Amino acid sequence: MKKYVCGICGYVYDPDKGDPDGGIARGTAFEGLPDDWTCPVCGASKDEFAPE
């Protein structure tokens, strides 16, 4: 599964880690994140992300 980078703040979404604070379990692919998921660092929406 690919990592994705936030184009605003540079945060990297790593599917192996998920986003525990945002309620996203480990092993969740970026494509599998809910549409209203936002960057845990800057709050940017999913469409600001690009594959690393």
Add this chain to the structure above:
Amino acid sequence: MKNIYSAVRVTDKVYWVGAIDWGIRDFHGYTTPQGSTYNAYLIMADEVTLIDAVKAPFKEEMLSRIKSVIDLSQIKYIISNHSEMDHSGCLMEVVDLIKPRKVFASAIGVKTLKELYHGQQEIIPVKDGETVSLGNMNLTFMETRMIHWPDSMFTYLAEEELLFSQDAFGMHLATLERFDDELPQSLLEYEAATYYANIVLPYSAIVLKTLGKVASTNWKIKIIAPDHGPIWRKQLGWIIDLYKKWAAQKPTNKAVVLYATMWHSTEKMARAISESLAEAGVKVGLVSMNDFHRSQAAYEVLDAGALILGSSTLNNNMLPQMADVTTYLRGLKPANLIGAAFGSFGWSGEGVRDLEAVLKEMKVEIAAPSVSVRNAPNEGALKICYDLGKTIAAELRKRMGAN
């Protein structure tokens, strides 16, 4: 006397050419009782370079200070480390006036400056780690995204061992003293902490990462020149260690009791909780939102291990002062806190429920049951508040022991 403003020499080749804003009190919701400075710097290299600019109304002050050193037309490069308007408000006018050969910003800085000013001036994006030659000197850039905007970057001047750190290590403090060693340490610590709490705190994880990144460059740094407040030339290790401590957000033996009251009942509860905490050896920051500004609350929370919120109920809601400060604190994302809620009410009592919801949203671990009292607290109710203080104190001790 034509020019009352002069540049201040920082090193043989670098001058401070900023502006002092003695009167500002509201910095987008952060109160600044001591005013501020907008720092800009002039590098007297072969290619004379201006680092950052100032807030729009202070353009003439900055230009006057530059003119005390050189003619404006001598400036060849301008660097924008941070596009927020207190540093870029007059930038495009200054570019039009000086007509430098090149203007540089980070890639996101270029985009932000375009979206703020809609100008035609060319701004060249620089990459993380890129070096630009000024002839006899070199500038190296480091992206510092989210410290504290996405565009933010540091600029390092190797030949003078000087780091231009834009808002990092800054503070809102209007003074004619320009250097850390000219000011009392307690004042520096208070204002730097207030600035960190109100501006940098949400990005603490990135602060730790960035400090590591700077250390890994092997840059020799003798001077840190921020965009607000004094220049660090003596106590660099001290301020960097404070940043590490504030960013780590480790549990501490301090509780903040933050409340608003209508007819002193919630206040009595707050006082009982505070006295009990202090008796148990906990340091207490008691902040009444009837009297204090939200920035003071943020300052108190910065080094706290517990956050205890209190409110009366007004028209089926928490008091607006508490809605204000909790919205503000939620955005600042303080971490690693335990907490509880309390308050008095007349007939319905939603205030305490609202505060509990806020604590949960802020990921504060609720460590004691809420205390909700109809009308004024009697002896029994105050005893329950007292016990709440004891419970929080015991929990803080446990967490301190675990770390």
